Amino acid sequence: MVLAVIPARYGSTRFPGKPLASLHGKPMIQQVYEQVAKAKRVDEVVVATDDDRIIDAVERAGGTALLTSATARSGTERAAEVARARNASVIINVQGDEPLIHPDMVDQLAEFLQRHPAVPMASLMTPLRNPADLTNPNVVKVVVDRDGFALYFSRAPIPFERQHASTSARPHGWYKHIGIYGYQRHFLLQFPSLPPTPLEQSEQLEQLRALEHGYKVKLLETVHDSIGVDTPEDLKRVETLLARVS
Numbered sequence: 001m002v003l004a005v006i007p008a009r010y011g012s013t014r015f016p017g018k019p020l021a022s023l024h025g026k027p028m029i030q031q032v033y034e035q036v037a038k039a040k041r042v043d044e045v046v047v048a049t050d051d052d053r054i055i056d057a058v059e060r061a062g063g064t065a066l067l068t069s070a071t072a073r074s075g076t077e078r079a080a081e082v083a084r085a086r087n088a089s090v091i092i093n094v095q096g097d098e099p100l101i102h103p104d105m106v107d108q109l110a111e112f113l114q115r116h117p118a119v120p121m122a123s124l125m126t127p128l129r130n131p132a133d134l135t136n137p138n139v140v141k142v143v144v145d146r147d148g149f150a151l152y153f154s155r156a157p158i159p160f161e162r163q164h165a166s167t168s169a170r171p172h173g174w175y176k177h178i179g180i181y182g183y184q185r186h187f188l189l190q191f192p193s194l195p196p197t198p199l200e201q202s203e204q205l206e207q208l209r210a211l212e213h214g215y216k217v218k219l220l221e222t223v224h225d226s227i228g229v230d231t232p233e234d235l236k237r238v239e240t241l242l243a244r245v246s
Contacts, residue, residue: 002110003088004042006032007075008096010051014231019054019096021235024242028229029054030061031099037063039106041114042092048078049096074206076181077192083185090114091188095179095228099238102224109182112220120187121210122218123150126225128174138230140205142177142219150217153177153205177219178226181207187215 008019008029015021019029029047037045047058047065050072058065068078079093090113092106109122125142133139137155144150152158157174183191197212199205210217229235 001043001086001088002041002090002092002114003083003086004036004039004045004092004094004106005079005082006036006045006047006094006096007078008032008047008049008054009075010049010054015229015235018229019049020057021229021232023099023235023239026061027057028099028235029057029096030063032094032096032101033058033061033063035099035101035103036092036094036106038103039092039110040103041107041110043088044086046082047096048075048082050078074192076188076206079183080188080192083188089117089185091183091185093181093183093188097229098179098226099229100226100241101180102222102226105178105180105222105224105226108220108222109180112218113182113184116218117184119218120184120215121207122182122220123207124178124180124222125175125219126178126222128176129225133176134174138228138234140177140179142175144175144219148219148221150207150211150219152211153203153207155203155205175219175221176225177207178222179228180226 012018020027023031048068055065068081072078083091092109134157140153141158142153143158194213197209199212200208227238
């Protein structure tokens with residue numbers, strides 16, 4: 001069984017009430033839920049939240065949402081809490097601020113983890129196409145080894161091209177990390193018990209905790225892209241993109 005969990009926190013320092021922000025005529029969390037629900041390999045989709053208002057919005061749209069513990073420190077902990085009550089062998093964690101997530105991205109992760117049970121965790125990357133994203137700390141970059149396992153995630157431009165230090169040219173050979181994660185059940189349930197790590201705290205990137213504790217994270221390349229909504233300006237950008245395709 002494949003379970004998709006969408007963590008959605010109402011309180012946000014930069015964008016309070018973000019999951020309920022109107023996007024293309026509906027709450028953003030509904031947009032994310034509907035995209036994930038289109039995935040063919042997912043058996044159940046659950047929004048894991050800290051606020052009854054988000055539950056109401058999801059249920060009004062015909063979805064399933066659960067109120068998770070007030071002590072949950074991250075979306076990963078909320079996903080693990082939902083997973084403990086289910087018997088899914090693979091769990092896909094889709095960030096609640098990724099309204100452009102494509103169903104194929106969810107299916108790509110689910111299929112890989114079902115076929116490779118020895119890989120504890122996987123995620124997605126796509127070529128960095130926008131030069132401005134290279135120096136944007138809200139766009140996470142990733143470098144991988146020859147087998148596609150993550151070497152490092154960073155908000156900084158990585159890798160640094162010493163011979164071509166200018167970032168004014170079109171990004172070449174850089175990869176953007178997309179905020180969707182897949183876990184084998186046993187690893188997701190274990191992850192919250194792993195102590196936070198120095199690089200994780202420095203970059204404020206939870207996935208670095210897995211690397212610092214010696215676990216491998218497989219990165220699959222996708223042809224799709226997504227925009228994480230961190231600010232009201234991001235929301236306007238996504239609104240514009242959705243208007244073009246509607």
